[in-house]
Amino acid sequence: MNFLLPNLSPAYPEIFLLAMGCLVLLTGLVAREKLPNLTYLLTQIALFGCALITFITFTPDAIYTFSDMFVDDVMADTLKMLVYITVSVCLIYSRSYISLRGMLSGEFFSLVLFATLGMLVMISASHFLTLYLGLELLSLSLYAMVALRRDSSIATEAAMKFFILGALASGFLLYGMSMIYGVTGSLNIARISEIIQGGVVNHATLVVGLVFIVAGIGFKLSVAPFHMWAPDVYQGAPTAVVLFISSAPKLAAFGFVMRLLIEGVGGMANDWQGMLIILALMSMAIGNLGAIMQTNIKRMLAYSTISHMGFMLLGIVSANVDGYGSSMFYVVIYVIMTLGTFGIIMLLSHGVYEAEKLDDFKGLNRRNPRYAFITLLLMFSLAGIPPTVGFYAKLSVLQAVMNAGYIWLAVMAVLFSVIGAFYYLRIIKLMYFDEPENDIFISPQRDVELLISTNGLVILLLGIFPQTLMALCIYAIQSSVQS
Amino acid sequence: MLFDFSLLSLVIWLPIFVGIAILTINDDRNAQLIKWLALIGSLAGLLVAIPLYTRFDPIVSSMQFVEYRVWIERFNVHYHLGVDGISMPLILLNCFTTPLVIIAGWRVINKRISQYMGAFLIMSGIVNGVFSSLDAILFYIFWEASLIPMFLIIGIWGGPNRVYAAIKFFLYTLLGSLLMLIAFIYLYRISGGSFSILDYHKLPLPLVSQIFIFIAFFLAFAVKVPMWPVHTWLPDAHVEAPTGGSIVLAAILLKLGGYGFIRFSLPIVPDASHYLSDMMIVLSLIAVVYIGLIALVQADMKKLIAYSSVSHMGFVTLGLFLFNVYGVEGAMVQMISHGFISGAMFFCVGVMYDRLHSRQIADYGGVVSKMPVFAAFFMLFSMANAGLPGTSGFVGEFMVIMAAIKINFWYAFFAASTLIFGAAYTLWMYKRVVFGTVTNPNVNQLEDVTGREVLILTILAAMVLWVGLYPLPLTEVMHVTVDNLLAHIARSKL
Numbered sequence A: 001m002n003f004l005l006p007n008l009s010p011a012y013p014e015i016f017l018l019a020m021g022c023l024v025l026l027t028g029l030v031a032r033e034k035l036p037n038l039t040y041l042l043t044q045i046a047l048f049g050c051a052l053i054t055f056i057t058f059t060p061d062a063i064y065t066f067s068d069m070f071v072d073d074v075m076a077d078t079l080k081m082l083v084y085i086t087v088s089v090c091l092i093y094s095r096s097y098i099s100l101r102g103m104l105s106g107e108f109f110s111l112v113l114f115a116t117l118g119m120l121v122m123i124s125a126s127h128f129l130t131l132y133l134g135l136e137l138l139s140l141s142l143y144a145m146v147a148l149r150r151d152s153s154i155a156t157e158a159a160m161k162f163f164i165l166g167a168l169a170s171g172f173l174l175y176g177m178s179m180i181y182g183v184t185g186s187l188n189i190a191r192i193s194e195i196i197q198g199g200v201v202n203h204a205t206l207v208v209g210l211v212f213i214v215a216g217i218g219f220k221l222s223v224a225p226f227h228m229w230a231p232d233v234y235q236g237a238p239t240a241v242v243l244f245i246s247s248a249p250k251l252a253a254f255g256f257v258m259r260l261l262i263e264g265v266g267g268m269a270n271d272w273q274g275m276l277i278i279l280a281l282m283s284m285a286i287g288n289l290g291a292i293m294q295t296n297i298k299r300m301l302a303y304s305t306i307s308h309m310g311f312m313l314l315g316i317v318s319a320n321v322d323g324y325g326s327s328m329f330y331v332v333i334y335v336i337m338t339l340g341t342f343g344i345i346m347l348l349s350h351g352v353y354e355a356e357k358l359d360d361f362k363g364l365n366r367r368n369p370r371y372a373f374i375t376l377l378l379m380f381s382l383a384g385i386p387p388t389v390g391f392y393a394k395l396s397v398l399q400a401v402m403n404a405g406y407i408w409l410a411v412m413a414v415l416f417s418v419i420g421a422f423y424y425l426r427i428i429k430l431m432y433f434d435e436p437e438n439d440i441f442i443s444p445q446r447d448v449e450l451l452i453s454t455n456g457l458v459i460l461l462l463g464i465f466p467q468t469l470m471a472l473c474i475y476a477i478q479s480s481v482q483s
Numbered sequence B: 001m002l003f004d005f006s007l008l009s010l011v012i013w014l015p016i017f018v019g020i021a022i023l024t025i026n027d028d029r030n031a032q033l034i035k036w037l038a039l040i041g042s043l044a045g046l047l048v049a050i051p052l053y054t055r056f057d058p059i060v061s062s063m064q065f066v067e068y069r070v071w072i073e074r075f076n077v078h079y080h081l082g083v084d085g086i087s088m089p090l091i092l093l094n095c096f097t098t099p100l101v102i103i104a105g106w107r108v109i110n111k112r113i114s115q116y117m118g119a120f121l122i123m124s125g126i127v128n129g130v131f132s133s134l135d136a137i138l139f140y141i142f143w144e145a146s147l148i149p150m151f152l153i154i155g156i157w158g159g160p161n162r163v164y165a166a167i168k169f170f171l172y173t174l175l176g177s178l179l180m181l182i183a184f185i186y187l188y189r190i191s192g193g194s195f196s197i198l199d200y201h202k203l204p205l206p207l208v209s210q211i212f213i214f215i216a217f218f219l220a221f222a223v224k225v226p227m228w229p230v231h232t233w234l235p236d237a238h239v240e241a242p243t244g245g246s247i248v249l250a251a252i253l254l255k256l257g258g259y260g261f262i263r264f265s266l267p268i269v270p271d272a273s274h275y276l277s278d279m280m281i282v283l284s285l286i287a288v289v290y291i292g293l294i295a296l297v298q299a300d301m302k303k304l305i306a307y308s309s310v311s312h313m314g315f316v317t318l319g320l321f322l323f324n325v326y327g328v329e330g331a332m333v334q335m336i337s338h339g340f341i342s343g344a345m346f347f348c349v350g351v352m353y354d355r356l357h358s359r360q361i362a363d364y365g366g367v368v369s370k371m372p373v374f375a376a377f378f379m380l381f382s383m384a385n386a387g388l389p390g391t392s393g394f395v396g397e398f399m400v401i402m403a404a405i406k407i408n409f410w411y412a413f414f415a416a417s418t419l420i421f422g423a424a425y426t427l428w429m430y431k432r433v434v435f436g437t438v439t440n441p442n443v444n445q446l447e448d449v450t451g452r453e454v455l456i457l458t459i460l461a462a463m464v465l466w467v468g469l470y471p472l473p474l475t476e477v478m479h480v481t482v483d484n485l486l487a488h489i490a491r492s493k494l
Helices: A009-030 A038-056 A074-100 A106-124 A128-146 A153-184 A189-198 A203-221 A229-236 A239-246 A248-264 A266-292 A297-317 A321-348 A369-383 A389-403 A407-433 A446-464 A467-481 B007-025 B028-054 B087-104 B113-132 B136-145 B147-157 B162-190 B197-202 B207-224 B233-240 B243-268 B270-275 B277-296 B301-320 B325-356 B372-385 B392-407 B409-434 B441-445 B451-469 B472-490
Strands: A063-065 A070-072 B064-072 B077-083
Touching: A009 A038, A009 A063, A009 A070, A009 A106, A038 A074, A038 A106, A070 A074, A070 A106, A074 A106, A074 A239, A074 A248, A074 A321, A074 A446, A074 A467, A106 A128, A106 A239, A106 A248, A128 A153, A128 A189, A128 A239, A128 A248, A153 A189, A153 A203, A153 A229, A189 A248, A189 A266, A203 A248, A203 A266, A203 A297, A229 A239, A229 A297, A239 A248, A239 A297, A239 A321, A248 A266, A248 A297, A248 A321, A248 A467, A266 A297, A266 A407, A297 A321, A297 A389, A297 A407, A321 A369, A321 A389, A321 A446, A321 A467, A369 A389, A369 A407, A369 A446, A389 A407, A389 A446, A389 B136, A389 B162, A407 B147, A407 B162, A467 B064, B007 B028, B007 B064, B007 B077, B007 B087, B007 B113, B028 B087, B028 B113, B077 B087, B077 B113, B077 B136, B087 B113, B087 B243, B087 B325, B087 B451, B087 B472, B113 B136, B113 B147, B113 B243, B136 B147, B136 B162, B136 B197, B147 B162, B147 B243, B162 B207, B162 B233, B197 B243, B207 B243, B207 B270, B233 B243, B233 B301, B243 B270, B243 B301, B243 B325, B243 B472, B270 B277, B270 B472, B277 B301, B277 B409, B301 B325, B301 B372, B301 B392, B301 B409, B325 B372, B325 B392, B325 B441, B325 B451, B325 B472, B372 B392, B372 B409, B372 B451, B392 B409, B392 B451
Parallel strands: none
Antiparallel strands: A063 A070, B064 B077
C-alpha cells in the first residue's frame, strides 16, 4: 500500500499558524515573567508570516486538497488576508488593555491564534466536516477567551451563556447537516450542490435540514431571534475579547455562510431567501430598538452588531453575485468600524478602570478633540451617513436588494436605519454637546495612536474612494462562486 | 480654459480645505489667526464664485462649467458638476452668506472657535456641492453631509434646549433623504444603470412609479423647505441655534428643499407633479396662511421669524407648482430674497440677544431710544419681511401672486393674505420691541451697533434694496433655464 501525501500547499498558512500557536503556548509558559512582550511579538510575527504565505501562494484558480475537503480560492485568500489584518489590529489595540489586567500571558495569544486558525479552516472549507471543525475550533477558543477573567462573575456568566447557547447552535447545525447528508448522500459541498441542482431528491427533508442550518448560522452571526447571547457576552467579556469576537469572526462567519448556503445549498435559494428575510427584518428591528434603551456602550454595540448583521443578510437575500459582493463589502466595512469603535473604548479605559458606560464619552471633544473626531466619523459611518464609508456599505446592499426586486425590503431597511441613527447620534451628543465628567488625559502608546488615527482616516478615505475595495469584494465573490 | 474647467470644483473644495486647515489648528489661543483665516477663506470662496456669474452665458439652457469624471465605476457614479440659471444664483447666495456668518460670529463665539469657523466653511463648500451636482449619488452625498456640520453647530453652540433641537433636525431630514435614496436606486434600475440626473430628466416613467418617486422626493424636500406639516423641526432648530447657524439655516439650507423640487421633482416626474399639484398648492397655502397666523402669536422673536420663514417658503412651493414662468421665476426670486431678509432678521435678533441675552419680545421695548441706528436697519428689514414694495420681499411674492391669479382667483386671494398677516406679525413685533416705553431696566444699558455689525447690516440692506428695485440681473440669468424647464415639464413622460 503506498501512502500518498496530499498536496499541502493550499494549507500552508494554516499549518504555519498551528505551529506558531503551539510555540506561543510554550513560550508563554516559560517567558511569562521575564519577557512579557515576547508572546505578543511572536503572535504578530505569526500573523505576518501567514499573510506573507497567503500572498506568495496566491493563484486566481481554486485548488482543492485533502480529498476535496479543503479549498484555496480567491475568496478564501481575500477573506484570510482580511482576517490577518483584523486580528493584528485587534492585538495592537488591546495590548496595553490586557497587560494592565494581567492577561498578557500565553493563553490569551495562543487562544487568539487557535481561534484564527479556526476561522481560516472555516473560510477554506469545501466539506461539511471541515466547516464544522473550523467552526468548533473557533467557538471553543472564544468560549475560553470570554471566561479568561476568572474572578469576574459577570464574565463567567457570559461565558456560560455563550457556551450553552453556542453548543446548542452547533447541535442544530450538525443536525441540519446530517439531514442534508441523509438526502444527498454526501458531505462534499460541491457534490451536494450538484445533487440538489439535479432535483431528484426529497425536497421536504432538505427544507427541514435547511431550517436547522439557517438557525445555526443565525446564532453564529448573532442575528435575531438567535441573538440573545450577544448583549451578555459583549457586556461581560473583557473589552479586548469583545473587540476580537466582534471583528474577525464576522469575516469568517461570512465565509461560512457563503460556503454553506450559496455554494452548498444555493439551489434552494427560494427556500432560504424567505427565512433570511425574516431573520434580517427581526434583527434590524430588535437590534435598533434594543440599542436605544442601553446605557452600557458595549451592550449597545452588541445590539448595533445585531442590526448590522441583519442588514448584511439582505445582500445575501438578493441571491446573486452582486448581492454577495455587497454583503462582503458590508462585512469588511463593518469590521473596520468595529475595530475603531472598540479601539476608542479601550483608549478611554485608563488604568484598570473599565470604560463601558455611555457617559464615559461625555465631553470627549473637550478632553481630546482628535479622538472625538475619529469617534464622530465612526458613529456617522455606523449610521450610514456620507461621506463616510458606512454609506456605501448600505448603498451597495440596498442596490442589490432592489435589483432583486424587493423594494419594500429596502424601504423597511431604510426606516430601521433612521431609528438606528438615533443612538449613534447620542454618542456624538455626549462627546460634543456635554461637559466632561473628568479630565483624565488620554495618552495611548504611539502605535495605538497612529493606528487609530489611520482607522478614522480609512473610514473617511474609503468613503470618498470606495471603488477599489468594492471591486476587490466583487472579484473575490465572482471568481469563487462561478468556478 | 483650464480655469473654467475646474471652476466649480474650486468653489466647492476651496472652503472645505480651508475649513479642514482651520480644524487642525484647533486651539483657542490662536483665536485671531483662526478668525482671519476663516474670513480670508470665505472671501476667497466668494471671489472664485464670481466668475460663475460674469462668465455665465444666460442664453444657453444647458449646463455650464461642466466637469465630468468617472468616480465609482462599479455603480457608474460620476463626479459630474455643472450649473444652470437656477443653481448658479443659489451658489452665489451661499458664497455671499458665508463671510457674513464668519463676521457675525467674530466676537460672540469664544469657545472652540476653530470648530465653529471650520464647520461653517466646510458647510459652505458642501452646499455648493449640492447645488452643482449632476450625479444623483454625488448630490446625495453632499446633501447628507450638509447635515453633519449643522447638527454640530446647533448642538455645540446652541441654546438650552439644543440637544433636542439638533437631534430632531437630524432625524427629520435623514428620514426624508433616505427615501430619496431609495428613489434614486429605483431610477438607477429603470434607467439601465445610470445615476445621472440629466438622464433621469429624459427617462419615461409610468404614472404609478412617478407618484411613488414624487412622494419619496417630496418627503426629502418638503422636510427641508420646510412645508406644513413637516415644518416642526425648524422653529426648534432656529431657536436653539447660534446666530450664525440661524442665518445659514434660513438663508441657505431651506433653499436646498426648493432647489430639490426644481431639479428633481418637476423635471423627473412631471406627470406626477401635475397630478399632485393641487395637493402641493393646498399645502403651500396652508403654510402661507396658517403658519402666518401662528407667527402672530409667538412670544419669542426667533420663533416668530422661523415661522415667518415657513410662511415665506410656502410661496416658493406655491410658485413652483403653478407651472408658469412668473410662478417659477417668482419662486426663485423669493428664495434669493428670503436668503437676504431672513438672514438679516436673524442677525438683528442676534445683535439684541448678544446684548441682553433674551429673545423674548416682552423683555424689550423702547430699544429705539438706545439703539437708533440699529432701529433704522431693523425697520428696513421688517418692512422687507412684510413684503413692502421696493424691497426684495415684494418682488418674489408679487410675481407668485400674479402667477396664481391666472390659475385660480382663490389661490391668489389666500396667497395675497400674507401681505396682511406678514405685515401684522412683523410690524407688531417691531413695534413691541423697538418702540414704546422702556420697561426692562436692562434696555437702558444697551449700546448701539458696532462697526462690524453696521458693515453686515449695510451689505444686507444694499442687497435687499437692489433686488427690490432692480431684479433684472437676477431674473435674466434664470430666464432661459426656467423657460426650458417649463417646456420640459409640459411634455408628458408617460
